[in-house]
Amino acid sequence: MTGNRRILGIDPALTTTGYAVVAADSRGSVSLLEGGLIRTKPTDALEQRLKTINGTLTEVIEEFEPDEVAIEDLHSRYRNLKTAIIMGHARGVAILAAGSAGVPVHHYQPARVKSIVAGSGRADKAQMKRAVSMRLGLSTEIDKDDVADAVGIAICHVHVTGVPQNI
Amino acid sequence: MTGNRRILGIDPALTTTGYAVVAADSRGSVSLLEGGLIRTKPTDALEQRLKTINGTLTEVIEEFEPDEVAIEDLHSRYRNLKTAIIMGHARGVAILAAGSAGVPVHHYQPARVKSIVAGSGRADKAQMKRAVSMRLGLSTEIDKDDVADAVGIAICHVHVTGVPQNI
Numbered sequence: 001m002t003g004n005r006r007i008l009g010i011d012p013a014l015t016t017t018g019y020a021v022v023a024a025d026s027r028g029s030v031s032l033l034e035g036g037l038i039r040t041k042p043t044d045a046l047e048q049r050l051k052t053i054n055g056t057l058t059e060v061i062e063e064f065e066p067d068e069v070a071i072e073d074l075h076s077r078y079r080n081l082k083t084a085i086i087m088g089h090a091r092g093v094a095i096l097a098a099g100s101a102g103v104p105v106h107h108y109q110p111a112r113v114k115s116i117v118a119g120s121g122r123a124d125k126a127q128m129k130r131a132v133s134m135r136l137g138l139s140t141e142i143d144k145d146d147v148a149d150a151v152g153i154a155i156c157h158v159h160v161t162g163v164p165q166n167i
Numbered sequence: 168m169t170g171n172r173r174i175l176g177i178d179p180a181l182t183t184t185g186y187a188v189v190a191a192d193s194r195g196s197v198s199l200l201e202g203g204l205i206r207t208k209p210t211d212a213l214e215q216r217l218k219t220i221n222g223t224l225t226e227v228i229e230e231f232e233p234d235e236v237a238i239e240d241l242h243s244r245y246r247n248l249k250t251a252i253i254m255g256h257a258r259g260v261a262i263l264a265a266g267s268a269g270v271p272v273h274h275y276q277p278a279r280v281k282s283i284v285a286g287s288g289r290a291d292k293a294q295m296k297r298a299v300s301m302r303l304g305l306s307t308e309i310d311k312d313d314v315a316d317a318v319g320i321a322i323c324h325v326h327v328t329g330v331p332q333n334i
Contacts, residue, residue, distance in 0.1 A: 046274075047266030054263055074252050081251050085241050088255020089262065096221055096260050099214030107213075 006033065008066035008103070009154030010057065011146050012091040015040060017053050018146025021064040022136075022154040030155055032136050033064060035147040050093045057097035069098040070157035072149070073107040106157055113149075113156040128152055173200065175233035175270075176321030177224065178313050179261040181253050182207060184220050185313025188231045189303075189321040197322055199303050200231060202314040217260045224264035236265040237324035239316070240274040273324055280316075280323040295319055 004025050011018040020035040038056045040049035061069075071094060098105045111121035118131035125145045132151040133141040142148045171192050178185040187202040205223045207216035228236075238261060265272045278288035285298035296315040300308040302322055309315045 045266075045272065047262050047270075047272045050259055050263045051266040054267075074249050081248070082241050084248050084251045085255035085258070088252035089259030091252070092217055092256030092259030093263050095214050095256065096217045096263065099212075099218040100221075103214075105212065105214045 006066040007154040008069045009150040010071045011149040012094040014090045018150040020150040024158040054093040061101045069105045070153045073109045116156045117152040173233040174321040175236045176317040177238045178316040179258040181257045185317040187317040191325040221260040228268045236272045237320045240276045283323045284319040
């Protein structure tokens with residue numbers, strides 16, 4: 001057993017979904033295999049936008065074969081019901097991509113991710129980018145907020161589930 | 168041209184999704200081809216529940232080849248953000264089933280459906296079941312609320328989009 005596992009982190013939203021595939025070795029070190037944004041056009045029909053999100057994540061799962069998916073949980077940053085329901089649509093088709101591939105899904109509250117990754121549940125976007133880039137050992141910081149958030153969710157999952165062989 | 172078209176009506180929810188395939192002829196008469204409920208277990212993982220909803224609707228679309236899908240719109244009956252987001256998950260994977268098959272999706276507010284089908288935006292479930300059963304010419308009433316709602320959404324779409332050949 002190599003101890004390596006792959007985690008797909010997802011920060012879902014209808015317009016811009018961030019995703020990142022992170023590998024964790026048996027010492028708990030993490031490295032970034034792939035990160036990207038799925039953008040959909042507000043002028044496209046909702047069914048097309050959801051198909052783009054689900055289809056892209058399905059391709060990422062086929063290519064990188066993650067062992068687990070970690071995704072942002074239900075949260076309270078949406079004050080408006082309509083926005084919350086729309087976010088639910090994007091999250092639903094993202095989770096479905098994992099379910100269809102038989103990959104288990106784990107849910108994390110944003111404040112927990114920030115606390116574990118950046119040391120504070122109130123870390124801002126700049127702090128999250130710095131923290132995840134440092135954890136990945138990157139010489140230049142990740143420049144996309146949503147990719148950094150997706151990396152953060154994956155790192156949070158690695159931290160929470162531990163490295164059983166080496167603790 | 169026969170003037171016949173098929174509409175798949177969907178009343179989405181995580182635990183029980185109602186669906187109905189309705190055929191509308193060139194005179195605007197509607198008949199029920201198929202109706203059913205998709206039930207998912209609260210004890211199953213969310214990704215499995217969403218897969219069941221999306222997979223069943225995908226099969227219904229493959230079998231009945233509807234020309235259009237009509238679905239309940241965002242609405243305000245959810246007072247709680249968490250419930251609203253969860254409803255969004257179910258609705259998202261239902262819409263995705265249509266999008267993946269290239270079937271256009273139309274959205275209707277529940278009050279509009281009730282008003283068009285039962286004559287009042289505040290029609291209760293018993294009134295909706297009676298109204299849709301009568302419109303379908305059934306000798307016995309549809310007994311499932313969620314199937315009746317799905318039929319109602321399909322009938323609403325037929326009414327709203329009209330029968331161009333015969334008006």
